[in-house]
Amino acid sequence: MVKLVYFAWVRERIGKSDEEINLPDSVRTIADLLDHLKQRGEGYAVALEVPEVIHVAINQEHCQHSDLIGDAREIALFPPMTGG
Amino acid sequence: MTLPIKTRVQADDFDLQTEIDALASANCDIGAVVTFTGLCRDDNGTLAALELEHYPGMAELEMQRIAGEALVRWPLDGVTLIHRFGKIVPGENIVLVVTASKHRNAAFEAASFLMDFLKSKAPFWKREIRRDGKVGSWVDARDVDQAALQRWR
Numbered sequence: 001m002v003k004l005v006y007f008a009w010v011r012e013r014i015g016k017s018d019e020e021i022n023l024p025d026s027v028r029t030i031a032d033l034l035d036h037l038k039q040r041g042e043g044y045a046v047a048l049e050v051p052e053v054i055h056v057a058i059n060q061e062h063c064q065h066s067d068l069i070g071d072a073r074e075i076a077l078f079p080p081m082t083g084g
Numbered sequence: 085m086t087l088p089i090k091t092r093v094q095a096d097d098f099d100l101q102t103e104i105d106a107l108a109s110a111n112c113d114i115g116a117v118v119t120f121t122g123l124c125r126d127d128n129g130t131l132a133a134l135e136l137e138h139y140p141g142m143a144e145l146e147m148q149r150i151a152g153e154a155l156v157r158w159p160l161d162g163v164t165l166i167h168r169f170g171k172i173v174p175g176e177n178i179v180l181v182v183t184a185s186k187h188r189n190a191a192f193e194a195a196s197f198l199m200d201f202l203k204s205k206a207p208f209w210k211r212e213i214r215r216d217g218k219v220g221s222w223v224d225a226r227d228v229d230q231a232a233l234q235r236w237r
Contacts, residue, residue: 005139007137007139007207007209008137008209008211008222009222057139057142057207060139060141060142060145060146061142061145062146062205076139076142076207078139078207078209079209079222079225080204080224080225080230081203081204081205081206081207081208081209081225082203082208082209082210082222082223082224082225083136083138083167083178083179083202083203083206083207083208083209083210084122084167084178084179084199084202084203084206084208084229
């Protein structure tokens with residue numbers, strides 16, 4: 001099980017702030033995960049329509065789409081940050 | 085001596101002078117303190133407030149990582165980063181960067197570096213609330229902010 005957390009318009013489009021899911025063995029990288037999530041429903045498909053703009057953090061640290069998920073406990077998906 | 089890195093994520097406002105004093109009084113070798121304060125800007129009178137969402141836990145961690153990176157690059161005697169979340173009305177403070185060093189250049193440059201990285205790497209998102217009561221759109225990331233990171237490579 002991995003905990004997924006969503007922020008800002010990713011959270012709104014998916015319709016929830018977090019969830020725990022089981023990932024199939026075929027999902028190895030973050031890019032695989034985004035592809036996999038798109039199949040879960042219309043909200044996911046809309047949120048992840050342009051995967052290139054989605055930022056991802058594994059265990060609260062920024063990562064790349066090519067990174068392996070490994071034994072991540074928490075994966076966060078969010079739009080480009082606009083703090084400051 | 086451990087370097088004072090202070091990072092806080094809070095709903096409440098902060099006080100500039102309190103933060104300067106806290107940093108400068110810790111070490112009499114400090115000859116320069118630079119502060120940057122980011123405010124909520126009124127968008128031609130149409131903005132009622134900004135609502136800032138953040139990623140609790142990672143926001144604090146990322147601010148510490150960014151502060152740590154600044155300490156590697158410049159001879160600093162202290163860094164304070166404070167970022168607010170929640171509803172913030174025009175004119176109110178959003179973010180504070182304080183850097184302290186023996187000489188001014190390190191403090192100036194590090195403050196600029198810290199703001200550039202806070203804007204694009206710290207997990208905060210702004211949404212507009214309009215004066216007509218409508219919840220407006222999420223603020224778009226600006227290319228110029230992304231480009232600002234390039235000069236620190």
